[in-house]
Amino acid sequence: MTGTEPALPPLSLAESAAIARRRRGRNIAMLVVLAGIAVLFYAIAMVKLAKPDLGAG
């Protein structure tokens, strides 16, 4: 902000609540994705350790 830009009108309660709801949704989605990645990596590691000849990677 340079100080010359027009100030935005304040958000209404409903708008604030909607933004908070969407933010919460994003956070939960991110948590699910990260937890899923952690479980996937753990599972891949277990399989690779059990059978190291599976794939060249």
Added chain:
Amino acid sequence: MSDLTTSVVAVDSSAGDWFALLKPRVLTLVVFTGAIGLAVAPGHIHPVIAFAAVLCIAAAAGAAGAINMWYDRDIDAIMRRTAKRPIPAGRIAPDEALTFGVVLAVASVLVMYLATNFAAAAILALSIAFYVFVYTMWLKRRTPQNIVIGGAAGAFPPVIGWAAVTGGVDIMPLLMFAIIFFWTPPHFWSLSLWASADYERAGVPMLPVVSGARETRRQVLIYTMLLVPISVLPWALHLAGPIYGIGAVVMGLIFLASAIGVVFDKQDASGVSLTNDKPARRAFKVSLYYLFVLFAALAVDRLAG
């Protein structure tokens, strides 16, 4: 505080917006054909590794879709069908979408390499590059044949699935590639016959916009005529069993009949349909069933064999 408020108001995305960047409808086809490629490949793959491979194929396709939406945000804003996408609607900033796509693309290739092998990861990277650079950035806005070459990007998943199991590529995955490659033009051009107004508005040279509806109908039939014999090849070469063979012949004849129906649609002197493109709508639906039945039959044949 005001900075934070500005950014939240201007870029107020939901989790669903980020998911929409992945083009979930396209992902269905990609996951399906990729999983079939994996299922029909000779050899054994651990279910966890198979799941990871399919997930990587889906993530890579989603990443390519996100980068495509970033690049096409100008024409997406013009077209009615795409104007509500997260970037043109202002819910996700373009640079954030690009970062999301690139990170997802790199991660999907790396995880594919770690979980399976170099060949699968390399082909996956090639498919992303093909969709982004060859289709999105080079062909889409330049030639009415964009769908033909661009269709190759959608044909990679079964090859990647196969490579994830075997570590290489054989005739069978190349035939699966060819089936999707030759299926894409009649599938997409059938759709474009009744949905080309958007592309015209955005200046995208889709075939009906450049060459007219009559020529598009002719091309639908030509590519279907090429597709049907190619789809029978896996059976003819003894790479697939009778379930696939019967499925390919029967569905091929149905698809061919619907493509002939498209050519003989009642139309005025300029080629505009007088039936609201009823045959083209039917051909589009048939094309979806066609690909589903063919690939499902491949998997059933493999399980039966």
